Amino acid sequence: MSDPVSPYRDERASALAAELRAILGKLKRKLREQGGQNDLTPSQVSVLLRIEKDGPAAVSTLARAEGMRPQSMSAIITSLLEAGLVCGAPDPNDRRQTLMALSRKCQKWLKDGRAARQDWLTTTIQKKLSTHEQQKLASAVELLGRLIED
Incomplete structure (x- = not known):
C-alpha cells in the first residue's frame, strides 16, 4: 500500500534528496582523498x-x-x-x-587507490558503527541500490 500523496511527503522526500546528495558528495570526497593525491583532471x-x-x-x-x-x-x-x-x-x-x-603504472595506481579506499571505508565502518548500526547501513545500501535500478 502506498503512502497518500501529501505536501509533507513531498517536502520530506525533497529534504531526504538534499541530505543524501550532500552526504554522498562528502563521502565521495573522503574516498578520493584516501585513494592518494593526484593532479589529474x-x-x-x-x-x-x-x-x-x-x-x-x-x-x-x-x-x-x-x-x-x-x-x-x-x-x-x-x-x-x-x-x-x-x-x-x-x-x-x-x-x-x-x-x-x-x-602498468596506471593499472597499479588504479588498483592501489581502490584498495586504499576499500580499506579506509571498511575500517571506518568497523570503528564508528556498532553491529546494529552496520545492519541498518546494510538496509540503507539495499534501498540506495533500488534508487538506481532502471
Whole structure:
C-alpha cells in the first residue's frame, strides 16, 4: 500500500534528496582523498576509466565516447602519455591508428587507490558503527541500490 500523496511527503522526500546528495558528495570526497593525491583532471580520470572498462582504443574512438572533439582528446592523451599512465600501440586491424591502453603504472595506481579506499571505508565502518548500526547501513545500501535500478 502506498503512502497518500501529501505536501509533507513531498517536502520530506525533497529534504531526504538534499541530505543524501550532500552526504554522498562528502563521502565521495573522503574516498578520493584516501585513494592518494593526484593532479589529474576529471576528464583525464574519465578517459582512464573508459580505457580500463572498454579496453584499448584510438583517440578518435575515445573522443566520440567522451563526447568531445578529437583535438581535445589528443591534448588529454598527450598529458596522460607524459605522465606515463597510457601507452600506444599500432592497431592490428588498421596500422594507421594507434590504440591507447593503460600502462602498468596506471593499472597499479588504479588498483592501489581502490584498495586504499576499500580499506579506509571498511575500517571506518568497523570503528564508528556498532553491529546494529552496520545492519541498518546494510538496509540503507539495499534501498540506495533500488534508487538506481532502471
